[in-house]
Amino acid sequence: MKKHYFYLFPLAVPVLLHYLMMTSCTAMKRLSLGTDQSALLALKAHITSGQQEFLSENWSSTAAASSVCDWIGVQCSSRHQRVTALNISNMGLTGTIPPDLGNLSFLVSLDLRNNYFHGNLPEELSHLRRPRFVRLTTNNFTGEIPMWFGHFPELQFLFLDGNGFSGFIPSSISNLSRVEKLDLSYNFLEGNIPEKIGNLSVLRELYLSGDDLVGQIPLSLCKFSQRQVLDLSNNRLSGQIPKEIGNLEKLKELYLITNNLTGVIPREIGNLYGLELLVLGSNNLTGHQRLLAPGF
């Protein structure tokens, strides 16, 4: 009898282990799909009008194709079958964002552009770890821009323009070391442009137009030559245009129109041979056109 055990054992253990791993993997997959599904169903339940009839048919756990990965606007990773992208832009949706959305732990891309979502962004969204692309453009979100945006280490594109965000630009934004495009335009942001924003070394396009920003143009913005677009127009910025702006050799577009800038237009702007658009009107600037390169 003992011998039997001895011979069975080496075979039984791997088989048992294999069986255990298979079942726990399947269980884990089902559990995580459940998490993603309940997050999206919670979002659906927070949508009060718009094309929600459409979503209620399509985003349905009872329909034949019941995997969330087949739902409209949803993309999943092929490996884990977890939700990686949610795009419900341009659907005329009114509603709020439930905290459950923070459970979409594989989410890389979130696009809610051009709807009527309102209210604050729930703090639970800070549980997301992987977002690279966040676009909330043209909604009606209010409250301050949350500090926790600075905790998304992978974030490359952040568009919060055209909402009702107020308060200061959070200094945690300077933590977004991978951010390439940042748009906070057309909100009600006040205070200074944080000097630390200049630390964003790969930032190519910065849009801060149409807020209520005051103070000077931070010198730090002229530190990295990656900048291609700087739009600080329609604020109440004062002081002079830093001559260091001439260091931004890749700059293509510079918008400073409608501020309270004073002093002479720095001749260094003439060094920016790639400049295609220079919009400086409605300020209190002086200078001579002939100081600039031909073409201006």
Ligand SMILES: *[C@@H]1O[C@H](CO)[C@@H](O)[C@H](O)[C@H]1NC(C)=O
């Ligand atoms: C939702 O719409 C998509 C794309 O139109 C379709 O492939 C999918 O089967 C639909 N799912 C349900 C549950 O109706």
Ligand SMILES: *[C@@H]1O[C@H](CO)[C@@H](O)[C@H](O)[C@H]1NC(C)=O
């Ligand atoms: C979301 O969908 C819209 C329209 O279908 C498209 O234009 C946009 O590029 C998509 N967003 C992302 C992040 O792919």
Ligand SMILES: *[C@@H]1O[C@H](CO)[C@@H](O)[C@H](O)[C@H]1NC(C)=O
């Ligand atoms: C998802 O998030 C909500 C709210 O943050 C929470 O109540 C819920 O337990 C979470 N987990 C799952 C699996 O839905």
Ligand SMILES: *[C@@H]1O[C@H](CO)[C@@H](O)[C@H](O)[C@H]1NC(C)=O
């Ligand atoms: C946005 O919210 C404000 C107040 O919270 C409200 O007066 C306004 O009508 C809303 N706009 C839209 C387009 O929903």
Ligand SMILES: *[C@@H]1O[C@H](CO)[C@@H](O)[C@H](O)[C@H]1NC(C)=O
């Ligand atoms: C900056 O990012 C790190 C790592 O993601 C995080 O621990 C820290 O709290 C962030 N700082 C701010 C000010 O957001």
Ligand SMILES: *[C@@H]1O[C@H](CO)[C@@H](O)[C@H](O)[C@H]1NC(C)=O
């Ligand atoms: C910004 O960069 C300066 C040096 O260029 C560094 O001393 C400072 O710690 C940086 N700040 C942040 C918030 O990363």
Ligand SMILES: *[C@@H]1O[C@H](CO)[C@@H](O)[C@H](O)[C@H]1NC(C)=O
């Ligand atoms: C512009 O600057 C002048 C002088 O510094 C100040 O008196 C005026 O109030 C400012 N205007 C605005 C709209 O901030």
Ligand SMILES: *[C@@H]1O[C@H](CO)[C@@H](O)[C@H](O)[C@H]1NC(C)=O
């Ligand atoms: C424009 O600048 C001049 C000279 O610096 C100053 O006298 C005048 O008050 C300024 N105007 C405004 C509207 O700031």
